[in-house]
């Protein structure tokens with residue numbers, strides 16, 4: 466059975482790029498296969514566009530910008546809300562496509578469709594509130610103020626771990642601001658992006674406003690970064706590639722937003738119930754099989770409750786089920802590909818060779834070659850890879866600490882600064898640690914921290930700028946200052 470036959474609406478499965486409102490094949494006959502990471506089965510093929518076709522997508526976005534920016538904000542809002550309604554109406558098909566190409570369990574995929582759609586609704590509304598300001602004038606007979614204007618064409622480059630929400634969090638903000646967008650999804654998970662394009666078209670979003678290009682990643686990115694007409698680049702992915710794109714955007718002085726890797730500490734205070742904290746830590750570590758920029762990578766537990774915490778963590782972890790995300794009652798799907806499994810195994814071996822204790826994690830139980838059974842390591846230290854690298858795998862590392870000052874130092878001992886978790890009910894400890902943590906987001910006594918109203922993003926090598934919230938749309942807006950002089954008798958205004 467082909468993938469399209471599995472969907473209620475087969476037209477949501479597209480194997481073409483989408484440029485200027487047209488489904489487009491590659492002029493050079495280059496293509497890439499897309500696999501189901503759970504079974505290794507080929508799901509379909511996508512074309513690779515040639516550089517001149519990427520440039521043509523910029524031509525299309527440039528032409529469409531003239532009309533899209535000229536619409537009233539409430540007119541753009543109507544179209545974005547129509548897109549939102551279609552995402553909701555097609556939730557089951559979108560979730561199925563996502564599980565097939567990404568591997569996450571179907572309930573998680575449904576959750577991501579909801580999550581992704583929620584950004585479209587949020588920014589549809591925020592587009593109506595891009596207010597400028599009035600400035601009390603210091604110049605006689607003049608009126609001063611600011612206007613907010615769309616930056617222009619935005620290139621959006623996204624990863625495979627959240628194939629839909631990482632696109633909508635950018636695209637909806639940009640489009641609500643009046644920008645046109647060119648999306649380059651990850652080659653591992655293009656079908657969610659292409660289904661988004663199909664639904665954008667049905668929602669009445671005009672040709673050239675939302676484009677999806679496919680191709681060789683360095684070639685596509687270079688073409689977009691070097692094109693002076695592309696005014697903004699928003700990237701979500703690894704810090705390694707983020708640095709490269711920042712460099713490539715320098716010559717054309719683009720507006721760059723980067724949502725990069727994380728290495729989240731999960732701090733547990735001495736006052737916590739070890740069972741409650743351990744269950745929360747399991748939830749924060751193993752979502753999306755650990756392939757989440759918010760995954761709790763270093764679990765730092767006060768020495769007075771460490772042993773009990775480890776017991777509860779191991780007990781909860783043992784209950785997690787690993788398997789094909791299409792089956793029911795699965796907690797962890799596969800990793801995205803074999804290299805990810807090899808990287809996870811290397812991180813575990815490195816930790817053990819440097820003195821960590823393997824408490825649980827028997828890889829002989831893995832149900833397939835892309836699967837990695839959850840691993841629990843204790844006695845994790847600064848010299849191990851797991852301390853510094855984002856494992857992007859279900860590998861949990863626990864370390865004991867003695868006091869607040871030590872745990873602050875340990876938590877900040879990373880080049881990353883995306884998110885941190887803190888579990889304690891002591892308000893003084895909360896305030897002290899919260900202020901001392903060098904992270905863009907700190908979640909206290911809650912695993913869930915994301916959603917449309919929050920400014921999502923990191924500091925240090927985890928990124929630049931914020932997505933979501935009331936400021937997310939600013940990444941796609943320029944402030945134009947105006948001075949209206951010689952107005953006659955307006956002094957004092």
Ligand SMILES: NC(=O)c1ccc[n+]([C@@H]2O[C@H](COP(=O)([O-])OP(=O)(O)OC[C@H]3O[C@@H](n4cnc5c(N)ncnc54)[C@H](O)[C@@H]3O)[C@@H](O)[C@H]2O)c1
Pocket residue numbers: 622623624625626627631649650651652682683684686687701702703704706707709724725726727757758855857883923927928
């Ligand atoms: N901060 C966040 O909001 C956030 C969210 C999701 C994922 N991430 C991060 O994303 C990473 C995992 O995703 P990934 O493996 O897809 O990241 P990645 O950096 O390998 O790829 C991201 C995108 O960049 C493209 N790309 C890859 N190599 C490139 C190159 N040389 N030149 C130009 N483009 C290139 C890919 O095709 C993909 O579209 C993790 O580090 C994770 O923390 C961050």
Ligand SMILES: N[C@@H](CC=O)C(=O)O
Pocket residue numbers: 626627756757758759915921
């Ligand atoms: N879970 C994150 C994505 C990180 O990989 C989010 O909510 O944006």
